[in-house]
Amino acid sequence: MSSVAPPPVAAPQESAVAYGEAAPLVIEASRRVSLGLGELWSYRELLYFLVWRNLKIRYKQAAIGVAWVVLQPVLTATLFTLIFGVLLDAPSGGVPYPVFFLAGLVLWQLFAASLMEAGNSLVSNEQLVTKIYFPRLLLPMAAVFASLVDFAIALVLLAVLAVAYGVVPPIAVVTMPLFVTLTLAAALGAGFWLSALNVRYRDVQAAIPFLTQFLFFATPLVYATTLIPEPWRIFMGLNPMAGAVEGFRWALFGVDLPLLTAVSAVVAVMLFATGLVYFRRTERTFADVV
Amino acid sequence: MAAVAIRAEGLGKRYELGERESYGTLRDTLARAVRAPLRRTTGSPESRQFWALRDVSFELPHGEVLAVIGRNGAGKSTLLKVVSRITHPTTGRVEIQGRVGSLLEVGTGFSPELTGRENVFLNGAILGMRKAEIKRKFDEIVAFAEVDRFLDTPVKRYSSGMYVRLAFAVAAHLEPEILLVDEVLAVGDVAFQRKCLGKMQEVTKSGRTVLFVSHNMAAVQQLCRRSLLVSAGTVEAFGPTEDVVATYLSDAVTSADGEFDLSGHPARPPRLAPVIRHLTLRDDDGATTARFGPQDAMVVDVLVDPTKPLRAPRMVLGISDSMGRRITSVANFFQREELGEIDGRRRVRVRIPALRLGTGRYLLSVLLHDHYDGEIDQLDDVAAFEVVWQNNFGTGESHYPHYGPTLTGSTWCQQEA
Numbered sequence: 026m027s028s029v030a031p032p033p034v035a036a037p038q039e040s041a042v043a044y045g046e047a048a049p050l051v052i053e054a055s056r057r058v059s060l061g062l063g064e065l066w067s068y069r070e071l072l073y074f075l076v077w078r079n080l081k082i083r084y085k086q087a088a089i090g091v092a093w094v095v096l097q098p099v100l101t102a103t104l105f106t107l108i109f110g111v112l113l114d115a116p117s118g119g120v121p122y123p124v125f126f127l128a129g130l131v132l133w134q135l136f137a138a139s140l141m142e143a144g145n146s147l148v149s150n151e152q153l154v155t156k157i158y159f160p161r162l163l164l165p166m167a168a169v170f171a172s173l174v175d176f177a178i179a180l181v182l183l184a185v186l187a188v189a190y191g192v193v194p195p196i197a198v199v200t201m202p203l204f205v206t207l208t209l210a211a212a213l214g215a216g217f218w219l220s221a222l223n224v225r226y227r228d229v230q231a232a233i234p235f236l237t238q239f240l241f242f243a244t245p246l247v248y249a250t251t252l253i254p255e256p257w258r259i260f261m262g263l264n265p266m267a268g269a270v271e272g273f274r275w276a277l278f279g280v281d282l283p284l285l286t287a288v289s290a291v292v293a294v295m296l297f298a299t300g301l302v303y304f305r306r307t308e309r310t311f312a313d314v315v
Numbered sequence: 316m317a318a319v320a321i322r323a324e325g326l327g328k329r330y331e332l333g334e335r336e337s338y339g340t341l342r343d344t345l346a347r348a349v350r351a352p353l354r355r356t357t358g359s360p361e362s363r364q365f366w367a368l369r370d371v372s373f374e375l376p377h378g379e380v381l382a383v384i385g386r387n388g389a390g391k392s393t394l395l396k397v398v399s400r401i402t403h404p405t406t407g408r409v410e411i412q413g414r415v416g417s418l419l420e421v422g423t424g425f426s427p428e429l430t431g432r433e434n435v436f437l438n439g440a441i442l443g444m445r446k447a448e449i450k451r452k453f454d455e456i457v458a459f460a461e462v463d464r465f466l467d468t469p470v471k472r473y474s475s476g477m478y479v480r481l482a483f484a485v486a487a488h489l490e491p492e493i494l495l496v497d498e499v500l501a502v503g504d505v506a507f508q509r510k511c512l513g514k515m516q517e518v519t520k521s522g523r524t525v526l527f528v529s530h531n532m533a534a535v536q537q538l539c540r541r542s543l544l545v546s547a548g549t550v551e552a553f554g555p556t557e558d559v560v561a562t563y564l565s566d567a568v569t570s571a572d573g574e575f576d577l578s579g580h581p582a583r584p585p586r587l588a589p590v591i592r593h594l595t596l597r598d599d600d601g602a603t604t605a606r607f608g609p610q611d612a613m614v615v616d617v618l619v620d621p622t623k624p625l626r627a628p629r630m631v632l633g634i635s636d637s638m639g640r641r642i643t644s645v646a647n648f649f650q651r652e653e654l655g656e657i658d659g660r661r662r663v664r665v666r667i668p669a670l671r672l673g674t675g676r677y678l679l680s681v682l683l684h685d686h687y688d689g690e691i692d693q694l695d696d697v698a699a700f701e702v703v704w705q706n707n708f709g710t711g712e713s714h715y716p717h718y719g720p721t722l723t724g725s726t727w728c729q730q731e732a
Contacts, residue, residue, distance in 0.1 A: 049410045049411060049412040050410070050411040050412075050415070051408060051409070051410050051411075052397070052398075052400060052403070052404065052408060052409040052410075052411070053404075053407075053408040054327075054403070054404045054405055054406045054407055054408065070440055070445060070446055071440045071441065074436065074437050074440040074441075074446075077437075078426055078429065078433075078437050081426075081428070081429060081433065082426060082428050082429070085428045085429070085469070152423060152424070153423060153424050153441065154401075155401065156401070156419045156420050156423040157399075157401065157417065157419070157423050157424065157441060157442070158399050158400040158401050158417065159441070159443075309402070309403035310403070312396065312401045312402045313330065313402055
């Protein structure tokens with residue numbers, strides 16, 4: 026048994042670098058916290074590798090692998106179309122129900138999968154958190170961005186279905202990325218909050234499925250917001266996904282753009298900002314507590 | 316060129332006891348808040364806190380290899396975690412000039428589902444290498460690890476030897492300006508271990524700055540000109556390696572009569588209360604002594620005084636050589652020797668029928684656990700004893716150190732070939 030310094034191969038020209046040029050890194054006990062966005066940028070390659078790892082692992086040793094990305098929404102959409110579209114005849118704003126539902130579903134899946142993966146990202150990467158330094162924000166971010174790849178594939182499926190049903194998107198379709206961004210902001214914000222809380226309170230792990238289920242019905246996925254009586258409709262915007270889904274459908278189908286989307290946008294931005302600050306403030310204790 | 320790579324000033328790290336092992340649930344926090352509504356739920360009473368590091372200051376110039384030595388629980392690893400930014404200091408500051416790479420455990424971030432090739436890239440990125448850099452060194456890493464035939468096999472199908480070889484190979488090709496290393500074991504079979512050691516010597520000669528945490532006094536003396544001795548979270552000695560290592564080893568009280576008082580011994584990690592009080596070495600006739608023949612029996616009396624009953628005590632006696640290398644260990648649970656419950660002041664007697672050690676000075680460590688309550692007490696390298704040659708081959712032949720640290724019997728004959 027002996028100790029080994031891992032031994033970089035000597036690169037003499039490198040040791041001749043003038044160290045005085047860069048400002049020194051200072052680690053201080055003070056409570057001051059910066060957002061460290063510059064540092065985050067310098068770690069972008071690691072973010073790429075973590076996203077790549079998440080995607081690889083998800084579909085390794087699965088017999089049909091990536092096909093699940095398509096199969097999941099197809100099966101869910103079929104089931105919900107039967108129950109809500111055919112049996113209950115839920116309002117869909119004049120859009121064929123399968124297309125109407127799938128549009129909301131793909132955006133919702135992006136949010137729900139992000140929430141689940143990001144919420145557990147610090148705890149499931151405990152070994153990394155306690156053994157190596159990198160900006161911890163990369164972990165929930167990688168979880169969200171990995172879900173974005175699945176979303177892109179599901180979007181192709183949506184396009185195919187829309188064509189099959191002869192749905193032609195209006196010119197507003199160019200604003201679609203806006204609502205995806207809104208979803209990402211909400212997912213990242215919630216992901217920052219939940220992952221940081223999960224480090225200290227494992228209750229979060231148990232709460233996420235319920236939270237997701239609750240939000241699923243609080244989001245106009247199986248129904249259109251017209252189902253909600255007018256004075257209350259605006260409050261649905263407090264759920265950022267309600268506004269995101271409504272806006273997304275407006276962009277795709279040209280249905281009315283409800284005011285609650287603006288409420289949702291404000292909520293999403295606040296969720297993102299507070300999540301980022303809370304995460305940064307508790308980050309220092311992650312390795313001690315996780 | 317700035318002369319100082321790392322400057323630490325008054326570093327301290329306080330842990331809340333129990334916090335690292337268990338995590339709270341919201342209910343616990345609420346329950347605490349209800350029971351003591353006026354106290355902030357995040358604070359803990361003084362007694363539940365301990366300082367893993369306290370007022371640690373040192374400077375490490377560029378191009379130097381500095382060893383951090385100390386006993387288990389002294390704060391070495393915490394120091395490394397603070398300098399590598401994994402955990403945040405409670406007091407003080409560190410200034411670092413240059414790109415830092417830290418290596419606290421080989422194979423951090425390996426994903427069992429991914430192939431060897433994929434893990435090289437992932438692990439490299441986690442350790443701080445750029446993609447281009449990994450690509451450039453890829454062939455070298457694979458050649459070093461000797462796994463080229465299994466590159467596209469998931470590492471969960473690797474043998475443990477292959478796994479650590481690949482992990483070490485990636486780490487070995489990290490080229491930061493400042494390298495922080497925790498005792499990374501030389502891994503794999505003997506041939507690969509030799510390769511690892513060779514790499515390590517290369518690095519120390521390459522003019523890189525290294526902060527190196529180790530238990531291995533032989534390696535420390537070979538690689539580092541200066542050392543830092545951490546003891547109970549504070550710097551006990553800092554200077555030329557020979558002096559510091561001598562200080563470290565002299566903590567093991569040499570006592571000619573084989574009596575060692577351990578009640579307030581500095582080797583005890585600060586988080587533990589003294590339960591092991593005293594240690595007595597005896598020969599087989601019961602006489603106290605600190606000198607033994609290579610084949611002699613050794614009797615160790617350990618006086619323990621637990622504050623609460625130990626329901627299933629597990630005790631280990633470790634024997635290390637004068638360089639701090641562990642030679643062997645004995646333990647009651649190695650052979651189902653039940654000690655029974657210890658519910659008060661007791662003497663635990665251990666008998667080693669034959670030491671079978673070469674001549675030299677040895678150090679005893681005592682470790683006490685409870686099967687149910689976990690760690691109770693721990694004292695590393697606290698009692699020194701000597702093994703002296705007494706014509707044990709029965710031929711008058713001497714025993715030389717290069718014969719090795721242990722003695723094994725053998726029979727010889729000649730046969731028709």
